Amino acid sequence: MTNGLEFKNLQAVPLAGMPSLSPDDFRNSVISAAGDGRRPVLYFGDREHRGIRLIAVLADDEHSRLQAFSTVFSEGESYDSLTPDIPALHLFEREFFEEYGIEPKGHPWLKPVRRGIAGTGGPGPNYGFFRLNGEDVHEVGVGPIHAGVIEPGHFRFSCLGEDVHHLEIQLGFQHRGLENLFLRHRDRPGVLLRLSESIAGDSVIGHAGAFVGAMESLGGIAVSRRALVSRVIAQELERIGVHLGDLSALAGDVAYLTGSAAFGALRTRIINATLGWCGSRFGRGLLAFGGVRSELTPGLREQIRTIIAECGESARLGADVLFGSSSVLARFEKTGIVYPETALRIGLVGPAARASGIARDVRADHPYGGYVYFPVHKMTLDAGDVFARAFIRSVEIAQSARMICEQLEALPDPGLAVPMSAPSPLAAGTLVVSLAEGWRGEIAHAAVTDTEGRLRRYKIKDPSFHNWFGLAMAVRKNGISDFPVCNKSFNLSYCGFDL
Amino acid sequence: MFELIKLRKRHGRPVISDIFRAAVPPPFRGLPRLEEALCPEGCEACVRACPTGAVGSRPLRLDLGACVFCGDCEAVCPAGAIRFGSDHRLGATRRETLVVDSSMSAAAYAETAIATRREIHRLFGRSLKLRQVSAGGCNGCEMELAACNNVNFDMSRFGVDFVASPRHADGLVLTGPISRNMAPALRDAHLSLAEPKVVIAVGACAISGGLFAESPELDRSFLDDVPIDLFVPGCPSHPLTVIRAICQFIGRGGKRA
Numbered sequence: 130m131t132n133g134l135e136f137k138n139l140q141a142v143p144l145a146g147m148p149s150l151s152p153d154d155f156r157n158s159v160i161s162a163a164g165d166g167r168r169p170v171l172y173f174g175d176r177e178h179r180g181i182r183l184i185a186v187l188a189d190d191e192h193s194r195l196q197a198f199s200t201v202f203s204e205g206e207s208y209d210s211l212t213p214d215i216p217a218l219h220l221f222e223r224e225f226f227e228e229y230g231i232e233p234k235g236h237p238w239l240k241p242v243r244r245g246i247a248g249t250g251g252p253g254p255n256y257g258f259f260r261l262n263g264e265d266v267h268e269v270g271v272g273p274i275h276a277g278v279i280e281p282g283h284f285r286f287s288c289l290g291e292d293v294h295h296l297e298i299q300l301g302f303q304h305r306g307l308e309n310l311f312l313r314h315r316d317r318p319g320v321l322l323r324l325s326e327s328i329a330g331d332s333v334i335g336h337a338g339a340f341v342g343a344m345e346s347l348g349g350i351a352v353s354r355r356a357l358v359s360r361v362i363a364q365e366l367e368r369i370g371v372h373l374g375d376l377s378a379l380a381g382d383v384a385y386l387t388g389s390a391a392f393g394a395l396r397t398r399i400i401n402a403t404l405g406w407c408g409s410r411f412g413r414g415l416l417a418f419g420g421v422r423s424e425l426t427p428g429l430r431e432q433i434r435t436i437i438a439e440c441g442e443s444a445r446l447g448a449d450v451l452f453g454s455s456s457v458l459a460r461f462e463k464t465g466i467v468y469p470e471t472a473l474r475i476g477l478v479g480p481a482a483r484a485s486g487i488a489r490d491v492r493a494d495h496p497y498g499g500y501v502y503f504p505v506h507k508m509t510l511d512a513g514d515v516f517a518r519a520f521i522r523s524v525e526i527a528q529s530a531r532m533i534c535e536q537l538e539a540l541p542d543p544g545l546a547v548p549m550s551a552p553s554p555l556a557a558g559t560l561v562v563s564l565a566e567g568w569r570g571e572i573a574h575a576a577v578t579d580t581e582g583r584l585r586r587y588k589i590k591d592p593s594f595h596n597w598f599g600l601a602m603a604v605r606k607n608g609i610s611d612f613p614v615c616n617k618s619f620n621l622s623y624c625g626f627d628l
Numbered sequence: 629m630f631e632l633i634k635l636r637k638r639h640g641r642p643v644i645s646d647i648f649r650a651a652v653p654p655p656f657r658g659l660p661r662l663e664e665a666l667c668p669e670g671c672e673a674c675v676r677a678c679p680t681g682a683v684g685s686r687p688l689r690l691d692l693g694a695c696v697f698c699g700d701c702e703a704v705c706p707a708g709a710i711r712f713g714s715d716h717r718l719g720a721t722r723r724e725t726l727v728v729d730s731s732m733s734a735a736a737y738a739e740t741a742i743a744t745r746r747e748i749h750r751l752f753g754r755s756l757k758l759r760q761v762s763a764g765g766c767n768g769c770e771m772e773l774a775a776c777n778n779v780n781f782d783m784s785r786f787g788v789d790f791v792a793s794p795r796h797a798d799g800l801v802l803t804g805p806i807s808r809n810m811a812p813a814l815r816d817a818h819l820s821l822a823e824p825k826v827v828i829a830v831g832a833c834a835i836s837g838g839l840f841a842e843s844p845e846l847d848r849s850f851l852d853d854v855p856i857d858l859f860v861p862g863c864p865s866h867p868l869t870v871i872r873a874i875c876q877f878i879g880r881g882g883k884r885a
Contacts, residue, residue, distance in 0.1 A: 273813050276792035278760045278774045302809045305764045306845035320679040330768025393778045394642040408655040414698050446635045
């Protein structure tokens with residue numbers, strides 16, 4: 130393939146090397162790359178002097194390579210939608226249309242992503258929801274404010290009796306203009322770092338890690354192996370913490386209170402270990418350009434090792450009890466199935482994909498940072514139901530606990546690279562794509578710099594952007610009372626989607 | 629069965645029994661100590677480093693309502709004029725109280741920043757039901773608010789609970805900088821609470837807009853019309869900060885709890 134630009138995760142490449150294809154060539158190239166088993170990772174616009182450049186980034190997981198194609202539009206143009214050929218692009222095309230007004234003709238369902246949502250009084254067409262007609266049909270609308278202490282979003286269930294025929298998920302309520310704030314504050318990298326920690330508060334290390342990775346690549350900053358391994362430990366702590374919390378919530382949703390209490394208490398111990406390291410239960414303030422801000426002292430290493438050993442053993446026991454309970458299995462098994470073909474078509478990522486038999490893990494497919502120093506085995510289950518999405522979490526908890534213990538042991542001795550306050554100047558006219566495996570799956574950031582080496586575009590993709598549609602597919606033909614466990618088994622981010 | 633007993637045994641009793649004596653250990657960044665006397669002449673490093681404009685100079689001051697407790701000001705200060713302590717007792721009932729300077733002492737702040745509203749106990753007895761509305765945040769504060777009722781913190785022992793409907797609530801807990809897309813729903817939820825009601829703002833975003841304060845995607849006009857009764861700083865607010873602030877506000881806890 131010569132009409133695209135090939136590069137690797139975190140490799141900064143000059144924009145000049147990216148051919149501007151005609152819309153037809155762009156379309157054919159992307160479709161043919163997707164046909165070769167490459168999957169869409171990013172699909173975003175970049176306003177440049179000639180017009181609006183559309184950049185599609187696809188991943189070749191087998192060869193750890195990324196491929197970018199681009200085409201340039203003038204204001205108000207349109208093109209033939211790629212979604213009918215590549216369903217995984219449906220949301221990306223809607224997003225691109227919403228932000229730049231370039232219409233993908235023939236898109237099956239060109240509705241709002243974050244703007245012009247019904248009832249918000251915002252700009253844009255007040256979108257009416259999908260309607261199912263018929264005598265026995267009824268609708269259940271939930272949100273934007275939900276019953277629990279969680280983020281807002283609107284769910285509309287079209288039901289036939291108790292069964293959900295279709296679930297429409299309308300998000301955007303959390304939209305706070307993050308990507309534009311990245312440009313507004315582009316001359317203050319310190320502010321950007323804090324913003325990146327607030328993309329999704331449960332994935333602080335995931336998103337901030339992707340951000341500092343991109344900036345270090347653009348700024349040509351070398352990071353010591355010790356710092357990279359420290360970041361791996363932080364990322365795996367985050368993964369264990371959230372997975373434990375999810376198991377607690379899943380147990381709570383089926384009224385299995387022993388599981389809910391036990392996993393909940395373990396989660397507290399893990400996130401408190403992170404607090405003991407960096408002062409925040411969610412890892413805020415830990416990452417810095419060029420390294421990490423808090424040293425893993427021998428005392429801390431011992432403390433983390435002890436907590437991981439104890440919690441790992443308790444989690445194993447808890448999983449035996451939880452998944453050995455017939456009342457729990459009766460609710461989890463065969464509930465909310467996403468079949469592998471569906472998962473592939475809609476582009477699921479992370480544990481949700483792995484629970485549907487899709488072996489996808491950025492740590493193994495596109496190794497980055499400290500993950501280049503040791504192999505990460507991709508673990509999959511086949512069932513694709515709530516059970517699989519719950520069970521894979523207990524498998525990943527054990528895997529991450531092992532990883533942390535090994536890396537604490539292997540932590541190279543010399544001190545950390547002195548963190549830099551600002552990675553400047555950045556390489557001019559350059560594109561870098563930063564992929565990271567957050568606990569929820571593939572986080573992708575793309576940074577584009579202008580000719581003076583300032584950020585011109587910062588694109589953020591949370592794994593939820595792929596996976597929300599997976600939830601909609603999972604609940605089809607399930608009883609509406611099973612929605613909470615289906616939802617919890619994905620535990621997707623609203624703010625990470627809404628940006 | 630034996631596995632279950634083993635699990636129960638390992639679980640132990642994780643609850644924090646005396647919430648009012650519990651402390652968050654360092655390196656947690658809680659109430660900062662400011663010492664302007666140490667400031668080098670003309671130095672404004674902290675002011676420039678602060679991502680939310682929470683730090684001001686001459687006099688040196690820090691707005692806990694905008695602070696995201698990142699510690700960047702402390703890190704750049706050449707003289708140690710700003711030092712974060714681990715005191716989690718950050719809540720206040722007046723917005724102005726949140727702006728602290730060199731004259732503030734940690735003990736005095738914890739004692740005086742929250743004025744107890746006796747009538748809450750008179751009106752609602754030993755129960756305060758809250759409706760949480762998340763309006764554009766990052767889910768950090770929501771996770772910590774949810775943690776307030778987990779097996780460790782167990783806030784409901786004080787009669788304080790989150791409820792599913794605003795119709796059942798005595799107060800609204802706001803998190804997030806209030807995105808334009810959530811502004812109408814927030815107003816609706818607040819209108820749905822019966823009078824009398826209180827509003828509690830949790831986290832830097834809710835109190836000041838936090839990191840997102842400059843975004844045109846916000847609509848904070850709700851706050852022009854609705855006064856906030858209790859401010860709980862943090863990014864996110866620690867569960868102990870939240871519980872302590874609410875209990876002090878409604879006159880629960882202290883010696884009797």
